[in-house]
Amino acid sequence: MRSGKLPLKAVAVTIMALVLMALSTASFSIPVDAHMPGAKAPPAFELSPIVITDDGTEVEITIEDVGNYHNERMKEFKRDMLKKQNKTEEEIDKIIEKEFAGSTGICPCSSFAFRAALLGISELWGDEIPERADIKFITRRPTPGATQCLQYITGTGPGVPDVKSKGELQMILPDGTEVTDLSVKNLKKYMVDMNLSNWNIVIIRKSTGDEFEVQVKEGVIPEGFFELRKKVKVEKTATPEEIEEFRTQWEAVRDAFLTQPDWELFEGVEEPEEEEADVVGGAIFFSILVIGLGLLVVLSLRVRVKAR
């Protein structure tokens, strides 16, 4: 009897240990976004950098730079929050390490703001490289991701590297409220009820006064996204299924801003017409080429025959 029970216990303990090990390994291997735990990594994408000059020095800003900056700012915010909860430095480090493991900081908001800035700059400056101090953004989106992306571009955020001159960033919500304190803590107050009108940024070329408004198209944000977001992020009353549904939608929005062309994402951007291949022109030239080469061959043969 004894010898029969012991192996059973041993097997149970081993299985438990294996399950625990598997779970702990899984929690490290799944890429977790800071704002959407469990979110999958974005698909392969290619986004050109935003190129500006800062006091004569050319600066290239990639979406990865923006993501890293957003990540660092969010870690700092979390650290401050945990400090207020009287956590020790060791505990704080552990929590942050766990929560931000695998996070790139590239979320729907930061990628939206990056794409909007990229589009606005190309519309207002064309092939010219804008001076950082000449750029102004008016954002309607009070989220840390979008705000910190624009702070990074304008150099107005805390800890943005190599800033010599600064652009301007203004936050005016769709209802006309101007938000001057752009700290994460303050932004949280304005993130409760958001809709499509918050996916809007105005880019201004200060030297000329020209401006370009970027508004996300209807359909880019999935149906029910705003309600789900409120349930998951604000009210925290979402069921596990709703959390999963929101995570899927969150990934879809982020991926759209990373991979889709401007005309599919933003209002008023026309799809460039595909240039039709000039087959007739090509055929005419090709015919002339063939006839010319044929004549050349005939001529050289006649010359040879004559020579004989």
Place this chain on the structure above:
Amino acid sequence: MNEAEEKFGQVYFTILGAVALAFGAAELIASAGGGFTWGILDSSGATDPLFLPWRAIILLSVGFFYLSSVKDFAEVHQLAKAVMASIMIWIVAGMAIWTRIASSIPGEETWFNSLEGFLASYAPPYCPEMFLLPFSLVIVYYIMKEKEGEK
């Protein structure tokens, strides 16, 4: 080469030389300013921007050679200058045509291009040397005349 042929050659290669000079000057300006495409004329240097200033220098030289050859055109040394200018055009235009032939055969993602893609790759715009190419062939007539004269 009779007098009428010499006269025609003088007028013809003066015009061709002037045109080559104008193209050369345009390409020189284009290479300084990043190139341009005007209708079916391509001086953008899109395929090889580093070659654009060289092309300009070659065209200017072609122009000078043609223009310097028109005085005493029937004289063999003068004719040689026009032949040299024509050969310069043939080399550059030949390279441009060869580039088109080579790039027209493979498809973007397939081994072979479609018929439409194949023909479209010969479509305008063309570099100035390709426009000058047929006109430069007139020199062949004078070479043959010179040969006949030798006999």
